[in-house]
Amino acid sequence: MTQKIALITGGSRGLGRNAALKLAAKGTDVIFTFNASQQQADSLVTEINALGRRAVALQLDVADSQSFSAFAERVKAALEATWQRARFDYLLNNAGTSLHVPLIETSEAQFDEMVNVHFKGPFFLTQKLLPLINDGGSILNISSGLARFSLPGSGAYAAVKGAIEVLTRYQARELGERQIRVNVLAPGAIATDFSGGMVRDNPEVNKMVASMTALGRAGEADDIGNAIAQLLSDEAGWINGQRIEASGGMVL
Numbered sequence: 001m002t003q004k005i006a007l008i009t010g011g012s013r014g015l016g017r018n019a020a021l022k023l024a025a026k027g028t029d030v031i032f033t034f035n036a037s038q039q040q041a042d043s044l045v046t047e048i049n050a051l052g053r054r055a056v057a058l059q060l061d062v063a064d065s066q067s068f069s070a071f072a073e074r075v076k077a078a079l080e081a082t083w084q085r086a087r088f089d090y091l092l093n094n095a096g097t098s099l100h101v102p103l104i105e106t107s108e109a110q111f112d113e114m115v116n117v118h119f120k121g122p123f124f125l126t127q128k129l130l131p132l133i134n135d136g137g138s139i140l141n142i143s144s145g146l147a148r149f150s151l152p153g154s155g156a157y158a159a160v161k162g163a164i165e166v167l168t169r170y171q172a173r174e175l176g177e178r179q180i181r182v183n184v185l186a187p188g189a190i191a192t193d194f195s196g197g198m199v200r201d202n203p204e205v206n207k208m209v210a211s212m213t214a215l216g217r218a219g220e221a222d223d224i225g226n227a228i229a230q231l232l233s234d235e236a237g238w239i240n241g242q243r244i245e246a247s248g249g250m251v252l
Contacts, residue, residue: 005088006232007075007129008032009062009122010095012040015142015190018225019092020044024053026229031078031088033060033095056082062095062121063113068128075132089137090232091129093122093164096142103155111156118160123167136179138232141168143186143243149251161186165243172241181240183231188247190219214249223248 006023010016011032020030021044030048034041034057041057048055056078060071079085097117099110122141133139143165146158168184175182189209209218227246230236 003083004028004090005079005083005085006030006090006092007088008092008094009060009125010035011092012037012044012057015187015221015224015228016092016094017044018221019094019228020055021047021051022222022225022229023090023232024048024051024055026233027053028090028229028233029054029083031056031058031075033058033062035059035061035095054082060095062125063116065116065120065124068125071125072128072132075129079132087132087134087137089134091126091133091137091139092228092232093126093139093141094228095121099157100153101156102153106156114156114160118157119163119167122164126171130175133180138181138183138236139171139175140228140232141165141171141182141184143184145186145188145245145247145250147186148245168243169241176240181237183236183239183241184243185224185227185231186243186245186247187224188213188219188245188250190221190224209250212250213247214252217248219246219248 006028008016008020008030011020012034016032020032024030045055045057058074058078061067079088099114101110126139141164143161144158146154147161147165165184168182172182206218210216224246231239231244
């Protein structure tokens with residue numbers, strides 16, 4: 001069986017890092033991007049290698065769509081150098097930043113950043129990478145529970161996550177002829193360093209999230225990493241064009 005390879009954006013920390021390790025544990029090799037910290041990226045490569053899998057770290061700013069053509073060439077070169085392959089199998093559009101500002105106070109610059117990172121970036125990066133994705137592969141976009149339920153202060157962030165959910169359905173429809181599946185995963189509030197570690201490090205926020213969640217706790221990175229690895233894999237081969245929420249039942 002041909003070795004599976006996943007490409008993860010924002011893979012050096014948080015949910016992306018966890019997903020990379022879960023995929024590696026299931027036998028998948030990984031190309032992942034990092035924005036700033038080479039040290040974090042090198043650490044993850046070491047961890048994946050320790051699991052017996054191969055990994056390559058590439059720098060990428062997902063807000064800079066002008067860099068995507070050059071990035072695709074670097075992916076192509078990495079595939080040839082490390083795997084003697086021309087294509088990879090799974091794409092996880094995970095990289096992201098948060099914004100907690102009321103709509104009335106949101107600046108145009110903040111709005112543009114949300115669009116560039118969470119919508120324009122995944123749109124055009126996927127477009128550039130499609131020639132490198134195997135027929136029969138799969139794409140998973142990351143949304144948020146905030147696209148379904150509304151918490152004041154998250155309007156701009158949630159709106160672009162809603163856009164990626166609609167885009168996912170169109171991608172699934174148009175890429176079906178290549179047997180490429182496209183789904184979107186919407187995590188709830190997760191105890192990672194996202195949003196400055198707000199859910200992880202602030203006991204009051206963690207308690208509030210737990211009180212809103214049917215399973216009575218905030219999510220952990222493993223909850224999402226396991227779901228990502230499952231949805232990307234061939235085991236989920238008949239799930240396509242779907243929004244799957246992994247929130248423990250928030251705001252039901």
